[in-house]
Amino acid sequence: MIIDSHVHLKHGDANRTEYSAETIVYTMDAVGIDVSVVFAMSTSTRRSIEMALEAYRRSPDRLIPYVYAIPSFERPVNEEIKEAVVRLGFKGVKIHAGEYTIAEYVVDPVVELAEKFEVPCLIDCVGRISDVKRMAEKFPKAKIVVAHFGKYLSADEKLIDQFINLASTHENVYLDTSGVVLTHKIREAIQRIGSNHIVFGTDGPHEEPDTVSFAKKELEKIKSLKLNPTDEENILGKNILRILKI
Numbered sequence: 001m002i003i004d005s006h007v008h009l010k011h012g013d014a015n016r017t018e019y020s021a022e023t024i025v026y027t028m029d030a031v032g033i034d035v036s037v038v039f040a041m042s043t044s045t046r047r048s049i050e051m052a053l054e055a056y057r058r059s060p061d062r063l064i065p066y067v068y069a070i071p072s073f074e075r076p077v078n079e080e081i082k083e084a085v086v087r088l089g090f091k092g093v094k095i096h097a098g099e100y101t102i103a104e105y106v107v108d109p110v111v112e113l114a115e116k117f118e119v120p121c122l123i124d125c126v127g128r129i130s131d132v133k134r135m136a137e138k139f140p141k142a143k144i145v146v147a148h149f150g151k152y153l154s155a156d157e158k159l160i161d162q163f164i165n166l167a168s169t170h171e172n173v174y175l176d177t178s179g180v181v182l183t184h185k186i187r188e189a190i191q192r193i194g195s196n197h198i199v200f201g202t203d204g205p206h207e208e209p210d211t212v213s214f215a216k217k218e219l220e221k222i223k224s225l226k227l228n229p230t231d232e233e234n235i236l237g238k239n240i241l242r243i244l245k246i
């Protein structure tokens, strides 16, 4: 089974691009992806719940909803996150350091909640390894999935190595392959820490060149490593199923 662990209903790009459940499932069908984790960002937590819930209700067998955690001056967002996880069946929390600080006084209540309810946090930390390390150590049972092996489209081998080191020394840290351009680092990570802490994601949909070709390229990146079947199955689906307790 192939599971895409990182798909946007709404992106954080300049245009705040949105994609419907139909487009996402159409793309999955064309590429051969069975299930996708979906979430919206660049919006409020409440709106992210509405968007993911609507998508999930359209394709409950294909889409897994995550709630987006973003602080609000208007209301206690953690209550909304808790409701999404406990009552609405959301399976994870998306955190993005591009829209707000992930300093402890902001993000720790969210990670604590995720730890308590045993759902993963998918974190785009924009390269801030010390913040992720601190979270992983303060909440050792919180499952922390670091998007993009630490930093989107990073060509900084040393930085990526630091994130691989972090996953090697912290049982609760996982790395997602979306937006990783140093493909050989994925192989190195498998050699160093095994395949259990690496999950496949596309970070799609993207129109360049089109949603299908974009997702295909991300999947082909993993296939091109010519891993043994066990490692490939772990990365393409089994690991995220285990993380999500599905």
Ligand SMILES: [Zn+2]
Pocket: 006, 008, 124, 147, 203
């Ligand atoms: Zn993303």
